Amino acid sequence: GQNIDQPTEMTATEGAIVQINCTYQTSGFNGLFWYQQHAGEAPTFLSYNVLDGLEEKGRFSSFLSRSKGYSYLLLKELQMKDSASYLCAVMDSNYQLIWGAGTKLIIKP
Amino acid sequence: ETGVTQTPRHLVMGMTNKKSLKCEQHLGHNAMYWYKQSAKKPLELMFVYNFKEQTENNSVPSRFSPECPNSSHLFLHLHTLQPEDSALYLCASSQEAAGANEQFFGPGTRLTVL
Numbered sequence: 001g002q003n004i005d006q007p008t009e010m011t012a013t014e015g016a017i018v019q020i021n022c023t024y025q026t027s028g029f030n031g032l033f034w035y036q037q038h039a040g041e042a043p044t045f046l047s048y049n050v051l052d053g054l055e056e057k058g059r060f061s062s063f064l065s066r067s068k069g070y071s072y073l074l075l076k077e078l079q080m081k082d083s084a085s086y087l088c089a090v091m092d093s094n095y096q097l098i099w100g101a102g103t104k105l106i107i108k109p
Numbered sequence: 110e111t112g113v114t115q116t117p118r119h120l121v122m123g124m125t126n127k128k129s130l131k132c133e134q135h136l137g138h139n140a141m142y143w144y145k146q147s148a149k150k151p152l153e154l155m156f157v158y159n160f161k162e163q164t165e166n167n168s169v170p171s172r173f174s175p176e177c178p179n180s181s182h183l184f185l186h187l188h189t190l191q192p193e194d195s196a197l198y199l200c201a202s203s204q205e206a207a208g209a210n211e212q213f214f215g216p217g218t219r220l221t222v223l
Binding site (some may be wrong): 008 | 214
């Protein structure tokens with residue numbers, strides 16, 4: 001079967017760095033997406049990785065290792081507004097997104 | 110504002126009611142999606158429309174009936190729902206269904222079935 005695993009909840013301190021991991025097993029691979037979802041709001045796109053390596057976009061970076069079925073989202077200089085759920089999703093061979101259950105990130109002052 | 114709107118934002122209905130959820134996208138996309146989001150569970154893909162044609166129906170019960178009159182509008186008709194159908198229903202759109210395209214989501218309809 002297809003499976004995406006990510007931690008249920010993480011806590012970090014304002015100004016610090018946090019890494020959210022995602023491991024996957026899917027039927028085929030056409031890229032991995034990270035989305036951010038604030039409570040009561042729509043998920044919004046953060047990043048897309050299809051090749052191995054690190055993609056940096058401001059305070060957020062995303063890493064992919066296809067051989068290990070592994071990705072992480074790195075958030076630097078954490079701000080209170082970064083408190084949200086972070087969703088990992090893999091696009092399978094049929095171009096369908098397979099989603100993880102999301103990681104709720106709590107930022108403390 | 111993602112360019113995808115959904116109405117209503119909240120809906121409470123009894124098990125014998127009939128209601129419809131509406132989604133509209135202003136992005137010129139050709140693919141539209143319905144997802145169900147339950148607490149602490151992954152998003153569940155329900156239906157996919159590509160160029161107004163339904164291309165995916167992930168074993169969704171017949172009490173959920175989608176309609177896509179054009180590439181900009183998507184409806185989800187609801188009838189004889191069960192309490193376990195209570196969830197957040199998200200609509201999304203993308204350039205097209207085939208290809209690694211980013212999906213843009215609406216804010217969702219919070220549905221409660223009594």
